[in-house]
Amino acid sequence: MQSVTKPTNGSGRAMPRGLQRWAAAVILSGLVGGASPAGGQEPQAAPSPTAAGEATVASLFTDFLHYSVLGKFDIADTYAQEMLNHPKLDPVEVLRLSEAQAESVDTLLILVNNSTIGERAARVLEVIREGERTLRKQSDQIAINIEKLGGHPQTEYLATMHLVESGEYAVPLMIQTLGDESKKALWNRVIRALPQMGKSALNPLVESLAVRDDNLRETVIGVLGEIGYGQAVPYLLAVASDEATTSSVREAAMSAVERIGQRLGRRFGESPSAAFVELGEQFYDEHGSVAADVRDPDANVWYWNAENQFAENTAVPSRIFGQVMAMRCAERALQLDGDAADAIGLWLAANIRRESRLGVNVESGDPAETGETDPTRPAELPRALYFTSAAGPRYAHMVLNRAIADRDPPVALGALAALQ
Template identity: 40%
Template sequence: MYVPCALACLLLGAAPAGAWQITDDMVGQSEEAWTAWQAATTALDRDEKEEAARQFDTVGAMNLSDLRLALMADRTGSLRLEQWARTEDAPASVRALVEKILAGRKQKALAEDGWHFAAIGRFKYADANFKALAESNPDPVGLLELARANPNRHTILIKLITNADVGPSAKRFLELLNRGEELLRMDPYEIATNIRKLGGPQRMAYNAAKRLKESGEFAIPHLIQFLQDPEQRQLHPAIIQVIPQIGRGGLNPLCIALETSDNVTKKVLIDSLGRIGYKQAAPYLAKVAADAEASPECRAAANQALSTLGVGGGNVGGLFFELADAYYGNAESVKADTRRDVANVWYLRDGELRLVEVPTPIFNDIMAMRCAEEALIANADQERATALWVAANFRREAKLGMNVESDKPDVLAAKDGTRPDDYPRSIYFARAAGAKYNHMVLARAFNDKDAGVALGAIAALSETAGAAGLVGREDIKQPLVQTLAFPNRQVRIKAALALGRALPTTSFSGSENVIPVLAEALAQSGKSAALIADPDMEQANTMQAVLRAAGYDCAIGASLNAARESARRVGITTYDLVLLAADIRQPDVMGAVAELRKDLPTAATPILVVVKEDQMSAGRSATRAAAGVEMVPADIADLGDPAKINEQMMNRVLRASQALGMTTLARDLSMDLALQSCDVLRLIGESNLKVFDFSRAIPALVGALASTYEPLRVRAAHALALGASGEAQQALASAAMNAERGPEERVAFFGSLAESARRNGNLLGNSDAVARLIEFTMNEADLVLRAAASKALGALDLPSNKASEIIRAQYKG
């Protein structure tokens, strides 16, 4: 017969108190809290209210969760406590404690009733219970105790994930239980308790070893402390057996712990690493084998472990570089658990292992830097290790959302607790390294399509290298030129700016691509383009409206290929964002993500997967398939407020961009790049060098005269003055006589037309533009504009006697 949870709690509340010991089913129960609770209830049973109040105050001060208090209360019974709380003389702390117990019992009832309704097929009722439970912010470890009370409960939740009525709330419940598992395996008290249980009966020791394995790296510091404690000598044999059983999860702290000066402990750790069998440990073992200060036993053990791993230990620096390269390449054997938001970086400080939590995306970069440092300590002349360190440092900052081109302090740096507060910016180290190493860094960035690293390397090259250091026939100097074909627009333009400013005097492979990329910067006006692939046209149109409001031009198709064809028809050739419906076909969303990442133009483009409520699983799979992929809910437009809709959408775009190590090419940035491109084109035009063909920039400069941004129009005109073509002079004349522009801007345009005429002569001939200019110069009411026009007219040096005509026109007798 099923007893509703609320009734069960009442029955338990009436049960007699007992001095029970902590048992295996008391998941995550603090012994200190349990002891104080039992002392309090025992005192209350004896009517020793003063002592009971003192002990209950001790429990209250522990800030236990409502559910944990309810679990303890239901084990001992709490009827007398609840009766006391209702009396006038009850301390406020006792009343508060009972309120928390009752709240915890409500959470317990919601969980157990939800499981019951799910088991009998009443899914809507189960859903209501699970939703209310999640909204009550329950203790995940306490929920874990409830789940483990019946092995079927976890199975029920897994089966419910695909259920239309209760699936999302069941999934949320499972996420809470997973969080409980994570908290439990990190709990120092739980770990220490399990280590002590290794000395217990066989079954107890077996379960304790199993839980220590689940604790993974978190167990290693405690196991080492017990190993070094002579009073725990009886546990040492069991500890020596259990350390290698933890396996790969314990590798990082074990490797770092080899720095210990305790040779007895060191040998145990060396033997454990050999038994675990991962080559990740090889550089650390080789370092011990080569350490003259290590004991002969430790050195011999390290060599034996290396032999077991099939690795020669002679080249410590080379082994550390290989490991650094594996970390940088995000090799499966060394990468952090992507299911967690943070990863642990271990250090040995004052003889103790200590961890620093860092955002998971930067873990591999930090470890790559640490291993590169070890490689350089072993061999200071390893150029590849230096370049890898610089690249990893750039990538670390880029993933934190920092501007890798800046040397100014940034509050985002605080997210990385492995760096001190006054740590220099990544650009500082890159500048100091010099051109050679930054070319090596840029080569990595190009191969990886890593925009953040590329931007940092280009910035360092721009500020420290001249033409001879940027271009040449040597292989080492090719990456900057290759980057002109980088999939990310900002990187392409930055590379072209660097090459253009250098004004190389001799031609080089790829020089013909510099002007077109600078022209690309002028052609884009700050308005981004998005590709939308969605078979649901209503949903696609909704997303298009959201993106258009955010400043995007859009192309829509029912599939990825259809969307690409649509973009081609409307003249969109590059995309700043791709939206994929979770249910697209041919290819499906996973195939589309893979295809986009393989295609050079979209290899570093942010991707958003549009998910409906029942498509979360497919969306999450897509986000794990590649970097720079985020989910966006299909009902985002239901937020109503356009500002909130835009904020939610752009936050997701920003996260995807940061995961790719890039910043969104927003209007301000695009205009800044366009202005810089105008200045560099002007510089190239003035140089008269034959390396670059300035004429290829004229159409883009002409187009920029129609920009909505006045400074860009003026700077484009200034550069266009150097273009020896009738098209350039025609465009300048039209812009100067455009009455919709401001007077100062028009004066600047007339000045550019005059300069063009002085440099290149009259390329307008007898066109209509000449007649209009004469008419303007003779009749314009604004004398400042007339004066500016007269300079341009005079510079054109027209063959007819226009001066006489102007003099006669002003004659009044």
Template identity: 35%
Template structure:
């Protein structure tokens, strides 16, 4: 059985990944309060808007439709000042005819835009809060056993909850006290949860209940998304798996990823999945409406749980998990190691960028709950990697123009690799010399770092040795000021633009011919941007 606490290994390189699991705390029921001495008006149910909020909402939409933004603004501010539960605003929006169109109209009124944006954000958050309300999900599951109308209503709401409904649906199927009719109805609706439910359903294949395994495998086959493939293959090959269930899993695998997937090893399927996450395949991306996304786990005794991660690191977290799983199934599956290192570096970089944005916006810092506080940083694991793996990381970063991963790989190479390994040709990279290729990167920082490392380790001549000195000279000439190449045959116009660039804080290398200007920049400290201020009809500009 696959474990989320598995130790990732390679022939030389090993990584220990410790995932701090979060449990589900049991909600404690409060003792019933004594009845009041005198009757009082009942409070609004949680999530249900009260009359005052309904009135504010109605007037807000009314004045938008009347094209009276000042009046609408006063009601919009009043809604926000009331600090409503987002679910209340969501319920108001879905119960109002064409509220989305009305809000779009209000968004087009300049003075109303900020308020409409804030109210729209509340609606989005409210929709999510309703989707993941465990009490509501339990009620909707019970509705499946009711009248045909109740069944349809419960199904519709569970489908809307999608991934959030999966833990309770799986728990209901595992519960021996669940009636046969309810199990059958859950089985019927599971495929309708769609792509959003594939990740938690895939984790559910680790259930020990044969019925759950078979139902979930069939469901994943019907949904038909490829990211379930390695989990299905893994279950089909699990020791002691019932032949009937293994047959169902293989059928679902063929439906999800084609018949060729049946002959692929589990490690290769997990690696393919990791690569797609890392490459940000559109079908695997998180919901762009939200700042956070869920990473799903299966815990024996608890069932499905999830950790909430910032959306900016979601793909990297899943890429690392899938690469780790590939190595668990085949410790010699080397391509998974540089992919894991690259994803870890990029995850850390993305989180730093996100927190810089949050600091500027006066928002609390985002954290990675999948990374325990006492776990080393990405640089530690990069340093643990051999030069072969780091060169592979660098080769991919150069191909994708990923500055953070490239500089991370080069920094690690600087501290760990000898001269021979720095300029080694990688057969699995098509004969490439990644560190040498880095000296031709569009990024100055990458060029300088690569040249500095190679120059510090004297060696015999190698392919690309002639690039080292020019790049180092370029580095030494740098002043930290942006440099622009300017070409224009008309001197007065060229001087006018040159003054504008210098006023903006840049340096200028100019000439009446683009070739001359470009050569002057190459002879100097390089350039950051080029301006051709002409109609491109003169000689040398075509």
């Protein structure tokens, strides 16, 4: 018997049965191609949403989905356009509306791939995603969920899930809670919740290793060991190799490294500088385990504010996130070992690639030429060509060889300009 492939919504999940029937009906009736609805009747002219006074975002969203499911795409498109241009359009409200209407996101995914209003449906989906991004950043809501960790088991579970949704944005406030004696009753619950956040918590957590309180430092180390990602290893090795580190913190750091190694089935070396170069190479190559989510326009680079004892983020365009982080890893490697030649080559290549992705001519050293802004670097920072030329032919050739191996024209052009 011939197998039948189950339709999916584009994310790999099977479509709900009702949507399968709807998609099949739309395709078979020719509506996707723009033909008239069944029965040969032309769709009615789109009602004017503002005819009886200004429509709400909620009613426009509902009507858009309603006429989409009916296959009346011209009418649906009118409602979608009205909603997207609405002066009171709030992405969080649209997110809530999508959550309240079962299968709305699945419907939008089908429209994107199988209808004449795919572009408009994609814009509505992006509004929903913007609502998700906005909601998970709200510090007041994060603080409320941290407090709810102290509730009954069901309340704690729901609060943990909300904190997981907030991801990296929740980590600084959770670490701050662990350093607040007045909130000691929440400490065990926060410690229990942090590992459940997984990879999304890593970047602010590794920066939090700089906290002054050694007890809190050991707690952060324990969480990193439990999460078990190799991305934390260079930072843990740096803590362990620091002469100022206490013996108990050093032992905790090495224990966490060993635990991560067991989870990954590998043995890590003892050189934090080499480990930072290895991690920097992963960022440079935009390896899946460390790459930014390309669906989001921005990605966060985290820093430790020593004065406030708090991790703070700076948003950068997602397309340069890997290069910014590669440069930071190379800088950390050089702080630990000033003779790390591979770190210098990595930094130079990442800087050229970063400039090219910001829309700057990498063959020019003109400081007056500007592209898109990188907020992690000072405005007066010399151009990439200056650094590659100043480093000398040895390092320019290292960058060129890397570019040839990667088939990366912008980096190759930047290296060649430095060699001229």
